[in-house]
Amino acid sequence: MPDLTGKVAIITGASSGIGKGTAVEFAQLGAHLALTGRNQENLQATATACVEAGAPQDKILIVTGDICDEQVQKNLVEQTVQKFGRIDVLVNSAGVILKGTIETTDxxxxxxxxxxxARCVVALTQLCVPxxxxxxxxxxxxxxxxxMRAFPGVLAYCMSKAAIDQFTRCVALELASKQIRVNSVNPGVVVTELHKRGGMNEEEYAKFLEHSKSTHALGRAGETSEVxxxxxxLASSDASFITGAQIPVDGGRHAMCPR
Known part of the structure; x- marks a missing residue:
């Protein structure tokens, strides 16, 4: 298992989904955590789950707010450094998805x-680089x-994630001389609240997960813990010679070509 003992990690989007799963995983591996999200109650639930996973209560910082707010970004970085004295890892996990084609996108x-x-990732990364x-x-x-692949019906979402992949590659090169590693994970369908918050009702989401059995080579959707x-x-020293990489965590979906 990777060792993150004593590492200080900022995790955005930590109130739910992959961000929450990452916070709990990092807690199990000994990290000190700075968690941010928009929902105070859900963020507190994440903190509680981290304590249950082994993180000391005094090694968890919660900063509630909209990560797109410049003051929230600055507060997050400043409070993290004030509390822990350093930043070792930045996990940019906050994200949203909304439907829309070129003809229907608002x-x-x-x-x-x-x-x-995309934009918030750039801004927060800038603040953390020093x-x-x-x-x-x-x-x-x-x-x-x-x-990595084109999908119809979620145009802006696809564009935003393609931007993140290119951002990852460019910044990996720009920061390599500073020995800062920059990588991305590229999940397929993962069971979270993301799609329901994007407009799917329970019935639509159930059908979506069922359909995912045929769109992922391993025949199922993923779990947050797997991502x-x-x-x-990637955050640990086990990945010390990996930078600029996009790692699919998608049950083989990126390799499929349905006919």
């Missing part, structure tokens, strides 16, 4: 997705198989 929704899924330079740290971006373990690996 531009306000396009702007929202590009803001949350601290990661000191620790020779690691950045892990949560992208998607939609960044979280890959993130932990």
């Amino acid at each position: 531009m306000s929704e396009y702007d929202r997705m590009m803001d949350i899924n 601290h990661l330079t000191v620790t020779k740290g690691a950045i892990v971006n949560v992208s998607s198989v939609t960044g 979280a373990k890959t993130i932990a690996f």
